[in-house]
Amino acid sequence: MRAKNRLTAGFLKSPPAGKHCDGGGLWLVVREDGGAQWVLRVTVHGRRREMGLGGYPALGLAEARKQASRWRDMAAAGRDPVKERQAEERAARREDISLAIITADAFEARKAELKGDGTAGRWLSPLALHVLPKLGKVPVTDLDQRDIRDTLAPLWHTKAETARKALNRLAIVIRHAAALGLDVDLQATEKAKALLGRSRHVPQSIPAMAxxxxxxxxxxxxxxxxxxxxxxxxxxxxxxxxxxxxxxxxxxxxxxxxxxxxxxxxxxxxxxxxxxxxxxxxxxxxxxxxxxxxxxxxxxxxxxxxxxxxxxxxxxxxxxxxxxxxxxxxxxxxxxxxxxxxxxxxxxxxxxxxxxxxxxxxxxxxxxxxxxxxxxxxxxxxxxxxxxxxxxxxxxxx
CATH class of the missing domain: 1.10.443 (hpI Integrase; Chain A)
Structure with a gap:
């Protein structure tokens, strides 16, 4: 391994523009305007990954080395530090991955497929009326079959079609969350359906005049x-x-x-x-x-x-x-x-x-x-x- 800890506090008092290696993949990139950024380069599964650690001097040399060491160890274990940090950031902003937020994002992604871009609200209404009031603030990564069962149980035997639509839309939202890279249970809706059992609701046709x-x-x-x-x-x-x-x-x-x-x-x-x-x-x-x-x-x-x-x-x-x-x-x-x-x-x-x-x-x-x-x-x-x-x-x- 290349030598580490090459940079010194004296050098960092007035570093010239350019890229300066501290060793072990840690670099200080100094711009012409005097601004500087710590950058770490690692290799994961044969693929080079580069991630910014923070600006200098807000992030000092000792802290930069400490962060670099952590991410290098993660890369050595075969885990992508860039993706791991993204996951940590999402976890730190749990409200951003709430079911309500992910539902809104999924709806935006599907609008082009819906009649009139979904302006009538019929795609969203089963979730907005029967699911989001109870589960909207729950992080989608925490959502499980029991949450879904408990939410839809009051409808399952009385308004079966509405419950079915809510379950269908929820499955789409969960798949959307998975596509965003979130760790969700893709089988949660099917498991909830199994827990709910067979609906006793007997659908009735709209009354017609002879x-x-x-x-x-x-x-x-x-x-x-x-x-x-x-x-x-x-x-x-x-x-x-x-x-x-x-x-x-x-x-x-x-x-x-x-x-x-x-x-x-x-x-x-x-x-x-x-x-x-x-x-x-x-x-x-x-x-x-x-x-x-x-x-x-x-x-x-x-x-x-x-x-x-x-x-x-x-x-x-x-x-x-x-x-x-x-x-x-x-x-x-x-x-x-x-x-x-x-x-x-x-x-x-x-x-x-x-x-x-x-x-x-x-x-x-x-x-x-x-x-x-x-x-x-x-x-x-x-x-x-x-x-x-x-x-x-x-x-x-x-």
């Missing part, structure tokens, strides 16, 4: 208010879910086609094409009735700002003492299509904008069946507004 009852309910929506008109348009076009319905804009409608942006359609990720909705004569009439309410281009604005609330239509039906909810009109129409028309399966599924079949099948199917759907949309509207419940036949397109 298709035979839809015309009477539709007729009861007599007021030209945004709520009544939005609910009518929802019944006529149940394939369009709450968000795009509430955010419908006049510039999305051309002739008898309403073009919904692809990012607003559920189950469609990335750069997906927009979804075309054929509008029946009745749907166009409802849109004309809604135009006097339009503000900032939106057909169904809120009284203050933005658009009508997500729960507005559901609460309206609840006040009517109805079990069914707006989302259930998808089931109403789909059942009517099955029982009262000869619509092919793929056309009927497209009517309610249901993503069906495999990705390969969808890739080869280069049509959205607009013309067939236009016929069915008009027949549904005729039925809803009082038409006869007769079987609808679709003509072949060739």
């Amino acid at each position: 298709w035979a009852d839809v015309p009477a309910f539709y007729a009861s929506l007599e007021e030209p208010s945004p709520t009544h008109l939005a609910l009518r348009l929802s019944i006529l076009n149940p394939g369009v879910r709450s968000k795009p319905l509430r955010h419908i804009r006049l510039d999305q409608i051309e002739d008898d086609v309403w073009t919904v942006p692809g990012e607003d359609m559920k189950g469609r990720k990335g750069k997906t094409p927009p979804f075309r909705v054929p509008l029946s004569t009745e749907a166009l009439r409802i849109i004309e009735l809604a135009k006097p309410h339009a503000r900032n281009g939106f057909l169904f604005p809120n009284r203050n700002k933005g658009v009508i609330n997500d729960m507005t239509l559901s609460r309206f039906m609840e006040r009517r003492r109805l079990e069914a909810r707006p989302h259930g009109f998808r089931t109403s129409m789909r059942t009517w299509l099955s029982e009262m028309t000869d619509a092919p399966h793929e056309v009927a599924e497209m009517m309610i904008a249901h993503v069906s079949d495999s990705a390969v099948v969808r890739a080869y199917r280069r049509t959205d069946f607009l013309e067939q759907r236009r016929v069915l949309a008009q027949r549904w509207a005729d039925y809803v507004t009082g038409g006869a419940a007769r079987v609808v036949k679709l003509e072949s397109e060739g």
Whole structure:
């Protein structure tokens, strides 16, 4: 080994610019402006590593040698001193590796994969509502299956889907922490799932109105208010879910086609094409009735700002003492299509904008069946507004 302790206190009183070796890989690097830095060079597994120890004279010669000795011993034991120091710094700043901080970092890393960059908050909400209030301050390196089990146990048998989403998101956050180099238990969520056992929760479908009852309910929506008109348009076009319905804009409608942006359609990720909705004569009439309410281009604005609330239509039906909810009109129409028309399966599924079949099948199917759907949309509207419940036949397109 090269000689150590070459530098002297006298030399360090006014060291010239340049690199000065103390031995054993310890160097004092003096800049032209007079500033100086202690640097240690070591070799770990055949790879040279260089790490700054601190500035001189704030870090004196004796302390620099002491630190250098410690890190050299670590390198000799086959451990990377640079990574070890980073780990120690993270441990000293435990709040920086709390679950809340790592969750926020993981969310930022995934935003591009989420619909609308995750602005709706649905990716984060299971964690923000049910996990972070209890575990947010816990260092992610300390998180174990018992912590997770105790946190999700109150939901596991009552709100199973919410608990499942929270567990899934938590697994992603833990993997993100591992990618950052943190010493986490990658199996913690699976172990927690094993501890929680099988959920007793029985999922229930959203209540739907029988298709035979839809015309009477539709007729009861007599007021030209945004709520009544939005609910009518929802019944006529149940394939369009709450968000795009509430955010419908006049510039999305051309002739008898309403073009919904692809990012607003559920189950469609990335750069997906927009979804075309054929509008029946009745749907166009409802849109004309809604135009006097339009503000900032939106057909169904809120009284203050933005658009009508997500729960507005559901609460309206609840006040009517109805079990069914707006989302259930998808089931109403789909059942009517099955029982009262000869619509092919793929056309009927497209009517309610249901993503069906495999990705390969969808890739080869280069049509959205607009013309067939236009016929069915008009027949549904005729039925809803009082038409006869007769079987609808679709003509072949060739």
